[in-house]
Amino acid sequence: MRREFLLAIGNPKAILIFTAFLPQFVVPDEDVLTQFIILGAIFLALEWVAIAIYAYLGLHLQRWLAGAKAKKIFNRVCGSLLGGAGLSLLVAGHAVSAP
Structure with missing residues (x-):
């Protein structure tokens, strides 16, 4: 404490x-x-x-998340969210840098 x-x-x-x-x-x-x-x-x-x-x-x-199936679903959802966030940053970066 x-x-x-x-x-x-x-x-x-x-x-x-x-x-x-x-x-x-x-x-x-x-x-x-x-x-x-x-x-x-x-x-x-x-x-x-x-x-x-x-x-x-x-x-x-x-x-x-105690079960293996729930962990697998959780990991896939989190991975998809991170991948989507990365793709949106990639797309936003190209939109900003384009003349």
């Missing part, structure tokens, strides 16, 4: 969110520190909910 906390403190994504995204919701004429604390608490609560949802879905996915 301590390692995770230290890792989260140094997370550049969180630092960028707090410095780039949250200030637009802060009213400069009011107590800035209190506003940042409230916004930070809301952000952390939403982050916790998102992590809980990922964990819940991961547990169900783990149970579903």
Whole structure:
């Protein structure tokens, strides 16, 4: 738990969110520190909910992927999605570079 906390403190994504995204919701004429604390608490609560949802879905996915047939289907679907994403990047790259 301590390692995770230290890792989260140094997370550049969180630092960028707090410095780039949250200030637009802060009213400069009011107590800035209190506003940042409230916004930070809301952000952390939403982050916790998102992590809980990922964990819940991961547990169900783990149970579903216990069988060999399900793993094979999952791997093929993921491979197809990655291949499709690669092809769309390839096509988009040609569309942009064409004169």
